Amino acid sequence: MDFAIEFQHVTKTFPGVVALDDVSFAVRRGEVHALVGENGAGKSTLLNILHGGYSEYAGTVKLNGTPVQFRNPHDAIHAGVSKVHQEISLVPNLTVAQNIFLGYEPRMGPLVDFHKMNRDAENILKRLRSPLRPDGLMVGVSAGEMQMISVAKALFHDAQVISLDEPTSSLSSAETDALMSIVRELKEHGITIFYVSHRLDEVFDLSDRVTILRDGKLVGSYETSEISRAELIRKMVGRDVSTFATRKQPRRVQPEVVLEVEDLSSPGLFEDIRFSLHKGEILGFAGLVGAKRTDVMRAVFGADPVVSGKVTVHGKVARITSPMDALERGIGLVPENRKTEGFVRYLTNEANISLTCLRRFQRLGFVDRSLRRSNADTYIQRLNVNPPRSDFPTENMSGGNQQKVVVAKWLSTQADILILDEPTKGIDVGAKAEMYALLEDLVAAGKSIILVSSELPELIGLCDRAVVMKEGRIVAEVSADEMSEELLLNYAMEGVAS
Numbered sequence: 212m213d214f215a216i217e218f219q220h221v222t223k224t225f226p227g228v229v230a231l232d233d234v235s236f237a238v239r240r241g242e243v244h245a246l247v248g249e250n251g252a253g254k255s256t257l258l259n260i261l262h263g264g265y266s267e268y269a270g271t272v273k274l275n276g277t278p279v280q281f282r283n284p285h286d287a288i289h290a291g292v293s294k295v296h297q298e299i300s301l302v303p304n305l306t307v308a309q310n311i312f313l314g315y316e317p318r319m320g321p322l323v324d325f326h327k328m329n330r331d332a333e334n335i336l337k338r339l340r341s342p343l344r345p346d347g348l349m350v351g352v353s354a355g356e357m358q359m360i361s362v363a364k365a366l367f368h369d370a371q372v373i374s375l376d377e378p379t380s381s382l383s384s385a386e387t388d389a390l391m392s393i394v395r396e397l398k399e400h401g402i403t404i405f406y407v408s409h410r411l412d413e414v415f416d417l418s419d420r421v422t423i424l425r426d427g428k429l430v431g432s433y434e435t436s437e438i439s440r441a442e443l444i445r446k447m448v449g450r451d452v453s454t455f456a457t458r459k460q461p462r463r464v465q466p467e468v469v470l471e472v473e474d475l476s477s478p479g480l481f482e483d484i485r486f487s488l489h490k491g492e493i494l495g496f497a498g499l500v501g502a503k504r505t506d507v508m509r510a511v512f513g514a515d516p517v518v519s520g521k522v523t524v525h526g527k528v529a530r531i532t533s534p535m536d537a538l539e540r541g542i543g544l545v546p547e548n549r550k551t552e553g554f555v556r557y558l559t560n561e562a563n564i565s566l567t568c569l570r571r572f573q574r575l576g577f578v579d580r581s582l583r584r585s586n587a588d589t590y591i592q593r594l595n596v597n598p599p600r601s602d603f604p605t606e607n608m609s610g611g612n613q614q615k616v617v618v619a620k621w622l623s624t625q626a627d628i629l630i631l632d633e634p635t636k637g638i639d640v641g642a643k644a645e646m647y648a649l650l651e652d653l654v655a656a657g658k659s660i661i662l663v664s665s666e667l668p669e670l671i672g673l674c675d676r677a678v679v680m681k682e683g684r685i686v687a688e689v690s691a692d693e694m695s696e697e698l699l700l701n702y703a704m705e706g707v708a709s
């Protein structure tokens with residue numbers, strides 16, 4: 212069998228955690244090979260080992276039958292093994308071409324040959340059918356376009372193997388489709404694709420084979436056409452999980468309005484935003500990526516200045532000019548961008564979870580550590596954070612588990628109005644089901660929730676009502692009975708029902 216990559220008995224430990232435990236499997240040359248598993252299963256760690264991110268591990272990695280041990284990502288790139296990252300790192304104030312060539316600029320004597328660089332970049336972008344201009348600046352480049360540039364980078368290095376770590380988690384559906392067709396095309400050119408995703412639709416659409424990891428151990432590799440969705444999930448999670456978002460408890464919307472937003476405007480971003488949120492309600496915000504839903508939420512929360520408008524909380528007009536104001540009025544926001552806004556690097560889970568409500572854990576001016584710890588432990592259990600340790604640095608957790616810590620942080624503020632911006636982005640199927648159950652518990656306890664989500668089934672299954680935004684305006688309000696994917700999409704794209 213012709214293998215591009217072979218992992219043999221790969222084991223990787225971090226202090227107190229076995230991230231990979233004797234993992235052996237192989238990726239065939241020219242196939243699209245999906246890698247799936249719950250948050251923390253070891254997917255990113257395995258990719259890091261392949262790409263020279265970690266030099267210390269046990270076991271063997273072979274490339275085209277030959278053992279390799281890359282000491283850093285450069286070595287891997289040189290050998291034709293490139294990676295598109297889970298969190299993309301491009302330099303904002305360089306041009307598109309400069310980002311593609313970063314560190315490998317073509318030279319003319321001591322100078323960068325900009326002419327050649329732009330020409331080569333143009334060829335690669337053309338090959339990807341990207342409308343981006345090589346000399347364009349990165350400002351305003353969307354998440355999807357950044358992903359393209361990362362792929363372009365890999366192509367420029369003549370990659371034989373390209374791995375993608377959750378490449379679509381921040382892409383719009385059109386951008387996702389574009390990326391999917393690029394993956395297919397790369398495959399046609401004989402490039403081996405190694406693909407990590409929590410989106411099972413993608414896994415089934417794209418991959419030839421799929422490998423499942425669970426708790427750092429190999430479950431197995433399967434022909435994608437020979438495994439069912441339910442079976443795949445069972446092998447990943449170890450139990451049956453309904454992937455459908457549905458309400459399992461009775462709905463509890465009460466007449467009382469807890470939050471009322473009127474005429475909220477911020478020129479250039481959004482205009483004339485008005486909506487109300489009832490006690491016990493889950494209010495959805497639908498829209499395409501770029502509809503400015505996040506900007507509206509940040510404004511309500513006081514994170515961005517509002518130019519005009521009126522916000523009423525529990526019947527009182529509220530001037531919210533900072534997140535502190537919002538917190539004091541019982542409003543919490545779980546931001547979309549957990550890496551930069553969600554948690555503090557170097558702090559433990561316990562410290563991060565308690566960050567916004569330190570005052571509650573103070574006794575006579577001192578932080579009561581045991582109170583603080585038991586608060587953190589409660590939410591770590593409730594959200595199934597893995598590893599379930601309050602003393603673990605949040606930064607060292609897997610992407611999905613970091614997300615859970617950020618949610619825990621806001622839950623423990625005991626805010627009664629919670630805004631969640633794409634809370635299930637990057638979390639596994641089991642954790643999604645847990646998140647849905649948690650949202651129901653929260654409204655059952657009399658809290659009110661705003662759910663911004665790009666996953667229509669999630670909105671349709673969970674919300675009591677949804678507003679749809681398009682280009683900075685609210686274009687529709689839809690009740691639970693009326694909601695359908697078609698209707699929400701029509702509003703989101705066209706601004707009208709059909």
Ligand SMILES: Nc1ncnc2c1ncn2[C@@H]1O[C@H](COP(=O)(O)OP(=O)(O)OP(=O)(O)O)[C@@H](O)[C@H]1O
Pocket residue numbers: 225226228229230248249250251252253254255256257597598607608609610611612637
């Ligand atoms: N630098 C580190 N220090 C300590 N532990 C780590 C470090 N990096 C990863 N881990 C641990 O290794 C395990 C595997 O993490 P990894 O990031 O590979 O998971 P993943 O499968 O990519 O998850 P996700 O779907 O959430 O991205 C986790 O338990 C994580 O906490």
Ligand SMILES: [Mg+2]
Pocket residue numbers: 254255256297376609610611
């Ligand atoms: Mg990961």
